[in-house]
Amino acid sequence: MAEDSIIAWTDHTFNPWMGCVKVSDGCTNCYAETLTSGRMGLDLWGLNGKRQRTTPANWNKVRRWHRDAQAAGQSLRVFCASLCDLFEGREDTDRWLADLWNLIRETPGLDWQLLTKRPENIVDRLPADWGDGWPNVWLGTSIEDWRVADRAKVLAQVPAQTRFVSYEPAIGPLAQAIDLFDIDWVIYGGESGPGYRHEDKQWARDMHLECKAVGAAFFHKQSAGHRTELGIELDGVIVRDYPRPLRRLSEEDLF
Numbered sequence: 001m002a003e004d005s006i007i008a009w010t011d012h013t014f015n016p017w018m019g020c021v022k023v024s025d026g027c028t029n030c031y032a033e034t035l036t037s038g039r040m041g042l043d044l045w046g047l048n049g050k051r052q053r054t055t056p057a058n059w060n061k062v063r064r065w066h067r068d069a070q071a072a073g074q075s076l077r078v079f080c081a082s083l084c085d086l087f088e089g090r091e092d093t094d095r096w097l098a099d100l101w102n103l104i105r106e107t108p109g110l111d112w113q114l115l116t117k118r119p120e121n122i123v124d125r126l127p128a129d130w131g132d133g134w135p136n137v138w139l140g141t142s143i144e145d146w147r148v149a150d151r152a153k154v155l156a157q158v159p160a161q162t163r164f165v166s167y168e169p170a171i172g173p174l175a176q177a178i179d180l181f182d183i184d185w186v187i188y189g190g191e192s193g194p195g196y197r198h199e200d201k202q203w204a205r206d207m208h209l210e211c212k213a214v215g216a217a218f219f220h221k222q223s224a225g226h227r228t229e230l231g232i233e234l235d236g237v238i239v240r241d242y243p244r245p246l247r248r249l250s251e252e253d254l255f
Helices: 031-039 056-072 091-106 150-156 202-214
Strands: 076-080 110-116 137-142 162-170 185-190 217-222
Touching: 056 076, 056 091, 056 110, 110 162, 137 150, 150 162, 162 202, 185 202, 202 217
Parallel strands: 076 110, 110 137, 137 162, 162 185, 185 217
Antiparallel strands: none
């Protein structure tokens, strides 16, 4: 749930709970469903599936990561969440989301990368003191192709210090359909795992050019069919930029 993340664009992965329901074609080969239903044997998927909060010990790991960041004097990135959707909009998960906001507030030395396929649900679930966005929270949405490109427009209307798009699994073109206004970062990743869908590498090239045109950072994670840290080059070049560097922690972060 995890310690050091195998996801290339973050340092740690944290799941406050597990379970979700599929909303678009990007969910077809959902690795989270495969993991929780297949390997763990849990019934956590679909409208009628339950959702399972992770253990207090798992939540406490985050506080240790924050202490590590304080000791290093530099922020660490935390991706939340890979096995659920924070903004699914259920009564039980909304209660847990309130606890998550408290944990995020408690750990200003961590840069939280919050990713959802439901950006339309974010605004109503922001904490009362959100203002223009907390400096240690990056809000993101997953967009697999042109059919759900409007998620970026919805995200752009949410107040945030940093906004990003996860174009993965990339299963169709997107660059000509997406509006990157007020989007700071785009992650591109071809689908991996059994039954992966093939990509046209021009999709990544076009998105890279679109990011350059608007000043957004571009991160090429992998080509389709490759496992983590294989197939990372785009036309022979590693392109892995971030919207901002890791922060040097201030006294306010340290005490």
